[in-house]
Amino acid sequence: MTADIAAEVTAILAREALLDPRELRADLPAADLGLDSLGLVEAIFAIEERFGITVPFNANTPEASAFGTATVGEIIAEVEALVRARG
DSSP states (O other): OHHHHHHHHHHHHHHHHTOOGGGOOTTSBGGGGTOOHHHHHHHHHHHHHHHTOOOOOOTTSGGGOSSOOSBHHHHHHHHHHHHHHHO
């Protein structure tokens, strides 16, 4: 399931950033996706909807959020943890 989550999160991020999913690597800084704050929020909403989770992310204070968004890999790991916690 982890590979599926990674692929789906990557696809969502790529779609929001208007990039080819093959361009996204785990070590790619999320800031390099070219997403503005609205694009990041839309990606978070899409992730929440797809996986049935609530992401602890506040767009007004992203640095204080409990959800790491530094890299594509960190976003994937955070989603995997939320899906596991959901059961």
